Amino acid sequence: MAITAKKIHHKESKFEHLLQEQIRNEFTASQQYVAVAVWFDNEDLPRLASYFYRQALEERNHAMMIVQYLMDTNVKPIIPAVEQVRNDFTEARELVALALEQEREVTREIETLARTAREEGDYLGEQFMQWFLREQVEEVSSMTTLLNVVDRAKGNLFDVENYLARESIGDEGGLDATAPKVAGGAL
Template identity: 30%
Template sequence: MLSKKIKKLLNRQVNAEFYASNIYLQMCAWAEAEGLDGAAEFFRGHSLEEREHMDKIFNYMAECGAPVTIEEIPKPPSEYDNLMEVLKAAFKHEKKVTAMIKQIAKTAFEKEDYTTFNFIEWFIAEQHEEEVLFGKVLGKAEMLGFTGEPGQTLHIMDSYLKRLAAAH
């Protein structure tokens, strides 16, 4: 049986993952409109991944007999000045999600809810991977001197994101 606090945190996470999926889908739409096929593919993949995360938590709650309430999902940002701004926004969002996941883990451990703690450990590892990935993407951008402006480095970054999407 899940405590009220754990139910609340998990339900909040379901909604946060839904929002994250929408953020990445909107980033995909922005990249498509800008002609950045690699970035579009990269962000579409992340959108689907976030949706899978939502489903995973949703299913866990259902298994535990905890009803899920889908809240109103805010409209994600849709306008960006350039790809670098999008990448920085994505990394910032991943850090926010990591903090939310850590809060669930901390609360589960404090409440001696080791089943939920065990469940959420997968998400801790997943968030680590995401932060490493976006850190590498931003590191590559820095190495190239990429600021988001049109030109050769934009093409290189778009191609790099396409390779990452294909490998992921």
């Protein structure tokens, strides 16, 4: 009598499901930052545009870190369509306030991911989320600072441009050595 091996099927955990959703969230955040950057670029504000183009790449890289993690843990990543992004703005403060709220929302999503990994006893997943938790502290802090600078400039965006030329908020020179690997390489 021949012995046949039973095929083991991987059951997706809640944590893995949330990671798949987070890929969409990160790509959507990236596209929203592109829309913000283009608005500033179109208003001839190159420092603000550059800042948000960089933010867009950073969010794209975050999505691709999650993609790489899923592949590394033998879970097939699904690359989703992104949500609709906002393109209609009337003044700079609106854009920066939107960006800050977006970062606060991402922070809540990352906290949920870390909590879910812990609740499910997924120690590898919990460890993976630690870098993202640290990153969100920096992201919210940087965007809060930028919004404060915009408010203090009282409509003079050249003061904001000068500030960005002088300071390096949220620009620690690219990916840090502790960052997770980015599928396809970081941009």
